[in-house]
Amino acid sequence: MAPNREHTLILIKPDAVEQDLHLTVLARLEHTVEGSRYVASRILQFNPDLCREHYSHLTEKPFYKNIETYMCSGHIWAAVLEGPHGMIPAIREDIGATDPTAAAKGTIRNTYGTKIDLGNGEYFTRNVVHASESQQEAYEEIRRLFLKEEIQNSAPEFAEKLWPATE
Ligand code: UDP
Numbered sequence: 001m002a003p004n005r006e007h008t009l010i011l012i013k014p015d016a017v018e019q020d021l022h023l024t025v026l027a028r029l030e031h032t033v034e035g036s037r038y039v040a041s042r043i044l045q046f047n048p049d050l051c052r053e054h055y056s057h058l059t060e061k062p063f064y065k066n067i068e069t070y071m072c073s074g075h076i077w078a079a080v081l082e083g084p085h086g087m088i089p090a091i092r093e094d095i096g097a098t099d100p101t102a103a104a105k106g107t108i109r110n111t112y113g114t115k116i117d118l119g120n121g122e123y124f125t126r127n128v129v130h131a132s133e134s135q136q137e138a139y140e141e142i143r144r145l146f147l148k149e150e151i152q153n154s155a156p157e158f159a160e161k162l163w164p165a166t167e
Pocket residue numbers: 055058063067097098122123124125126127130131133
């Protein structure tokens with residue numbers, strides 16, 4: 001693996017898959033940073049256990065049940081994007097802030113996301129897309145959702161890094 005390559009997990013959430021936006025969003029994110037490429041992708045379905053692991057930092061929030069219902073409501077497209085150093089923050093910038101109404105104009109979440117005010121300053125959002133916040137978060141998320149076999153043909157060194165051979 002060339003030094004300085006970064007990897008991130010992209011999830012196209014159920015609201016976007018339902019609106020047939022998955023190809024549009026995946027194609028856009030492949031071009032956000034020059035020199036990026038997808039090394040794996042597949043459709044999957046979250047269940048409550050998987051959702052709780054993926055969003056473990058939010059399970060105590062009053063709106064967690066909304067997130068679970070949303071993320072388990074339909075198909076999700078999961079993709080692993082590989083790119084140069086700095087890709088992770090660049091992708092986060094292109095998708096926009098968590099709250100679509102606070103996200104910059106032209107970002108994916110600002111363009112396609114919806115927000116529901118829950119009162120007390122809390123909100124719940126169907127915001128189209130997930131992208132890992134850090135390299136460490138990406139590694140954990142990719143390991144949870146993909147198998148080594150799904151990645152090793154297109155990115156053998158990365159697969160070896162995430163799932164080191166035991167012998
Ligand atoms: N979320 C929400 N309200 C909040 C915070 C989060 O509805 O106040 C949902 C939203 O769908 C978000 C997801 O939970 O994308 C994960 O939250 P996180 O803080 O990790 O934001 P992200 O990394 O997705 O921008």
